[in-house]
Amino acid sequence: MCRLADLPEGGSRGFTLHNGAAAEDIFLVHHQGRITAYRNSCPHTGGPLDWVPDRFLNLDGDLIQCATHDALFRIEDGVCIAGPCAGRALTALQVEVRNDEVSVRLE
Template identity: 50%
Template sequence: MKFLCTAAEVPDNGSRGFDLDGRKVLAVRRAGQVYVYLNRCPHRGVPLEWQPDQFLDPSASLIQCATHGALFLIESGECVAGPCAGQFLAALDSREDEQGIWIV
């Protein structure tokens, strides 16, 4: 397992980007649950954020690609709007304990 960050670094309805051994990843917390994905839009392979740690749409209810506006469900990574509709972000297995968030 690889340590990603402390729980406090990803607040509820918040997101953060990380460089994990040269792989760009993002973590989002929704209703207390953390979801971790590769920071790569399935449409063009570009990073998703428009500013550091800014991965969510204005309502903080969807992950949004800054390049083409594609919208992804936080819980599954499924693209529900935009040029890659029906495709998915690449999920990473993670778990959380008292120390923080880990990539399995």
């Protein structure tokens, strides 16, 4: 996916993964020493969350923010705490960091 050094603390990055003809948009967040990954798909419309590439967090950097509706999601579990999908959650993906390499398992 990427090197850990390419995803500094407080950062987020989007990726498009290709599996044959299918493409899947995901994003990673590095927050408080932990890497989390989610599908880049809001639970209420299925639309993407970022407003510019690699910008998934609010200005304080402590929540994931939908660029279209300002909905806020906790970084640690993807649960929406404010906005049109409050109480629902982003789809989390399993992350592994080994030898400075970050990888994500889609299923």
